[in-house]
Amino acid sequence: MGSIQEQKIKIAIVGGGIAGLALGAGLAKKSHIDYHIYESVPEYKDVGAGLALHMNAIKAMALIGPEVKQAYFDKALEMGEEDQVMSTEVILAQGPHQGTLVAELGKAKGRKTVSRADLLDGLLELVPKDRITFNKRLESIDSSDSGSTITFKDGSTAQADCILGSDGVHSITRKYILGADHPAAEPVNHEGWQVYRTMVSADFAKQHINPKWTQTVPILLGPRGHVNCIPLNKGTRLSAGVAVRGAKFAEGGKAPDLDPELYKDYSEDAQKIVRMVARDTSASWTAADHDHAETYFRGRVAMFGDAAHASMPFAGNGAAQALEDAAVLDCLFGKLESVEQLEALFSAYDTVRRPRSQAVVDLARKFGRVYAYAEEGMHEDPVKMKQFFGGAAAFTNNADLQKQNDDAVELFEAAVKAAKGGADTGVADTSVEIV
Ligand SMILES: Cc1cc2nc3c(=O)[nH]c(=O)nc-3n(C[C@H](O)[C@H](O)[C@H](O)COP(=O)(O)OP(=O)(O)OC[C@H]3O[C@@H](n4cnc5c(N)ncnc54)[C@H](O)[C@@H]3O)c2cc1C
Structure with missing residues (x-):
């Protein structure tokens, strides 16, 4: 048996946006994980509008750690007077x-809003400086059971046991997982x-x-x-x-x-x-979003955040879904004992997160149609509209995210047990009701 140092599981996270940094903040506390974030830009600029993070985003940050939630609260702007509703x-x-x-x-x-750049600054403070490299644009992935190599635009390479792509809406990781010619590989308007x-x-x-x-x-x-x-x-x-x-x-x-x-x-x-x-x-x-991918992983390469499920901005829940992904992955990596368990981990993540995050992609499209008076019978009837928004908010905000993490762990542990010769194949109910 090797030393603890030798046993560390090496992860390359591609993309240091909200998803990548939030996961990095969680993994920084896991001594059996050796990770590095590769981010394409030399420094963060204020791209994208301000974010109004909903309750599920706050809950997801809290699951990763109180310091993650605090980083958001430190950077966010209180919209009104103190404690005003x-x-x-x-x-x-x-x-x-x-x-x-x-x-x-x-x-x-x-209630608060935060600019993306401010939120990234806050999250970055939780990632040790030697665990992130800027100016590294992923160009290609080569992965097998014996390890993965990523090649950057500058010609340099990096090796890891697995690749986690949080490289945003135009994700290279997504093209690797689905295939470059797949109809859902690129975002569509x-x-x-x-x-x-x-x-x-x-x-x-x-x-x-x-x-x-x-x-x-x-x-x-x-x-x-x-x-x-x-x-x-x-x-x-x-x-x-x-x-x-x-x-x-x-x-x-x-x-x-x-x-x-x-x-x-x-x-x-x-x-x-x-x-x-x-x-x-x-x-x-x-604006553009992703049609549904049939999987969020291939072998030892997985995608999360906008790379997996970019949505129209109208439901205001894209960052929240990215943070939910990070919370589930962070929790699962806490349970991981060997590289042989990586596919079971990604499978559990995929089973738990894909239906809900894709339901939010559909929901955001519906928000857009409702906002544009293009959803039959809705704008003529404000009561019906109110009911729609109430149902949507309940679906996104009121989700039991501790249960989501627990479901993922249950599936993962059952798969690991089955691989060792046990019979349990996992029973977590991950069905979602689309509003
Ligand atoms: C106008 C607007 C308003 C929004 N409002 C809200 C809101 O109110 N609430 C909410 O929850 N969500 C909102 N969203 C959605 C939210 O911004 C995204 O869902 C969120 O930023 C996704 O985070 P991410 O880390 O997955 O992707 P990103 O934040 O896009 O980060 C991806 C990172 O990967 C890097 N990258 C890209 N390609 C490569 C590569 N090849 N190699 C290395 N690095 C790479 C990028 O530079 C970037 O830093 C809004 C979006 C928009 C556009």
């Missing part, structure tokens, strides 16, 4: 029910979503829009796009956007300009935000 207010901005509040998502005392977005100082915004919307998160709905704002950087900056479904893209993929004239029948508050966004849409982007 706040939420994402979903309001009909057009049509006969204009002004009706149909949902208060993530309603909580002292099925419904023609274009997100016009601007970043401004809160002071600037207060001169142009209702100041109320610089301190909370509104989503103002209508058929030609939904409008929203997220305060960032402790309330000093604002991300404001208009998400349009069915945009008519020109050849070459260029989206049409955002035209405030099209929003004349929206509420005054919504129109003001549209006009402010239209002044500078340089931070705009085209």
Whole structure:
């Protein structure tokens, strides 16, 4: 039997985003694991809008460790006064029910938002400096039972017992697992979503829009796009956007300009935000998500976070799902005793996490249609809309994540036992009910 040092299981994590860093923070506490994170960018920049993390995200961080949850709380902006109850207010901005509040998502005392860059900074502090290398862009994976080699764009390579890809929506790991020609290997913009977005100082915004919307998160709905704002950087900056479904893209993929004239029948508050966004849409982007993968792993290579299940941003739960993945993987790696058990570990992760995370991808698409008045019978009936949002929130936020971890461990231990000659094949019920 080798020394403890020799027995360490070597993991290469590709992608130091929310998922990769959260898992890194958990694995840093596991002495039998030797891991390294490879991140493509030289340093984090403020890409992506602010995140409003829902209850399941907080619960997942707490499962990885109290310090992970604390890192988020240290970086997040309290939206209102201390202990004030706040939420994402979903309001009909057009049509006969204009002004009706149909949902208060993530309603909580002292509700917070965080910019992605701030959250990454907080998580990075929990990862020992010698366990992450920046400027390392994965290009290819070569993996077998005897080990895995990853090759980077700069020509260098790294070896590990297994590869965990948290390399985001355009994941190389995903292409390795599914095959580059697989129809779900790349993200697709099925419904023609274009997100016009601007970043401004809160002071600037207060001169142009209702100041109320610089301190909370509104989503103002209508058929030609939904409008929203997220305060960032402790309330000093604002991300404001208009998400349009069915945009008519020109050849070459260029989206049409955002035209405030099209929003004349929206509420005054919504129109003001549209006009402010239209002044500078340089931070705009085209949204896309992943069709379902039939597996999240192949041999000793697995994917998690957006790499596995990128979703439209409309349900506000992508980062939460990435954190749920990290919580399950972190817990399973805590039980891992040898490299021979890696496939049982990935299989347990896949069984537990794939149905729920893919249900959230579907749910986010549905949110988009509901926001755009494109879901039959919904916007005409605010009560029905309220019921939809209530059901969706219960599905994402109220999930028992301790049970999710326990189910994964149960499956893993049963598979390990079966491999050793025991009979138990695992009985965890991982079915999900899609709202
Ligand atoms: C506008 C917008 C608003 C959102 N709002 C919310 C919200 O309110 N709540 C919520 O829960 N979620 C939200 N999300 C979703 C959330 O941002 C993502 O789900 C989350 O960032 C996924 O984390 P990740 O670590 O899997 O991927 P990412 O954060 O994308 O990280 C992937 C990392 O991998 C690196 N990488 C990529 N390719 C390679 C490579 N080849 N080699 C090495 N490294 C590589 C990237 O540089 C990056 O650092 C929102 C998303 C958007 C776009």
